[in-house]
Amino acid sequence: MKYAICNETFEGWDHARVCARVAELGYTGLEVAPFTLAPLVTEVSAGRRTELRRHAEAAGVQIIGLHWLLAKTEGFHLTSSDAAVRKRTGEYLAELAYAAADLGGDILVLGSPFQRNLPDGMSHAQGEEYALDTLRHCLPALERSRVYLCLEPLTPAETNFMTSAAQGVALAKQLAHPFVKLHLDVKAMSAEVAPPPDVIRANRDWMYHFHANDPNKRGPGFGPTDFKPIFQALKDVDYTGWVSVEVFDYSPDPDTIARESIRYMRECAG
Template sequence: MKYAICNETFEGWEHARVCARVAELGYTGLEVAPFTLAPRITDVSAARRSELRKQAESAGVQIIGLHWLLAKTEGFHLTSPDAATRKRTGEYLAELSHAAADLGGDILVLGSPFQRNLAEGITREQGEAFAADALAHCLPALERDRVYLCLEPLTPAETNFMTTAAEGVALARKLAHPFVKLHLDVKAMAAESAPTPDVIRANREYMHHFHANDPNKRGPGFGNTDFKPIFQALKDVNYVGWVSVEVFDYSPDPDTIARDSIRYMRECAG
C-alpha cells in the first residue's frame, strides 16, 4: 500500500516541515488542499509551485494531487442552472489540473459539497446533466496534464448530489472519459446501504483514489471502524493507488493523527 496524508491536517505548519515529518512517519505521499496555498490556485505562481514540489521531493515525498477543490471559493458551482457559472467552474477545474501536474501529482478529488448541492427545484437528472456540462470544460486539460479527476460521493448529511458510489459511477459513465474516475472515502461509504468492503468490490472498475478515515471524522483506528476487511477488499480488487488519510477532527494534534493512523493501517494491511 502507498500511504499519503492530507496537508490541511498540519494547519499552521510550513510546507517543508510537513513534508519532512510525514516522510519520517512513513508516508510517501502528500495530498494538498488548495486553500492552504492561496485563496485561488491561480494565485500560486509557477515559481512557488516548483518550490513546493522540490521541498516535497527532497524530503522523499510526492505531492499526489489536490482535494477540497472548490472549498473557500466563490463563483463556482457544479450543478448551477446558469451556463456561465458551469463554464467558469469547469475552467477553474482545468487550472487545478495544471497546478496538480506542476506540483508533481496526477489526482484531483472532487468533493466540495456546497459547490455541488442541487438548488431547490432541480432534479437529480438535471443536476447530473449540469455537472457533466461543467466538467466537460476541464476534460482537455485533464488529458493534456494526464491528471485524473476523481468524483467523490459524500453522505446525504453533507450534500444532496452524488451521495452514493453508484451515482458517482453514473456521472463518470456519462462523461465517458479515461481521466474521469471514482474516489471512495470510508466515512462517506459508511452511509451506503451495503458494507464498505462490498462497495469497494462493486466499484473496482472506476475506483482510482481512496481516503482512509472513520465516520467519527477522525483518522483510521481512532473510531469503531474495523479496517482489516477494508484493506482486504482493496487487495481483492488489486488496488494499486494511494490510501490517503483525511480527517475532519484535528484532535489531539497533527503528529498523533499522522503517526497513529499509519501504524494502524499497516497493522490492518498485514
C-alpha cells in the first residue's frame, strides 16, 4: 500500500517540516488542501509551486494532489442555476488541475459539500444537469495536465448531492471522460446500505483514490471501524492507488494522528 496524509492535519506547521515528519513516519505521499497555501490556488505563483514540490521531493515525499478544492472560497458552486457561476467554477477546477500537476500530483478530490448542495426546490436531476455543465468546463484541462478528477460521495448529513458511490459513478459515466474517476472515503461509505468492503468491490472499475478515516471523524484505528476487511477488499480489487489519511477531528495532536494511523493501517494491511 502507498500511504499519504492530508496536510491540513498539521495546522500551523511549515510545509518543509510537514514533509520531513510524514516521511519519518513512513508516508510517501502528501495530499494538500489549497486553502493552506493561499485563499485561491491561482495566487500560488509558479515559483512557489516549484518550491513546495522541491521541499516534498527532498524529504522523499510526493505531493499526490489536492482536496477540499472549493473550501473557504466564494463565488463557486457545482450545482448553481447561474450559468456564469458554473462556468467560473469549472474554470477554477481547471486551474486546480494545473496546480496539482505543478506540485507533482495527478489527483483532484471533489468533495466540498457546501459548494455542491442543491438549493431548496431543486431536483436531483436538475442538480446533476448543472453539475455536468460545470465539470465539462474543466475536462480539457484534466487531459492537458493528466490530472484525475475524483468525484467524492459524501454522507447525507454533509450534503444533499452525490451521497452514494452509485451516484458518483452515474455522474462519471455521463461525463464519459478518461480523467474523471471515483473517490471513496471510509467515513462516507459508513452511510451506504452495503458495508465498505462491498462498496469497494462494487466500484473497483471506477475507484482511483481512497481516504482512510473513521466515521467518528478521526484517523484509522481511532474509532470502532475494523479496517482489516477494508484493506482486504482493496487487495481483492488490486487497488494500486494511494490510501490517504484524512481527519476532521485533530485531537490529540497531528503527530499522534499521523504516527498511530499509519501504524494501524500497516497492521491491518498485513
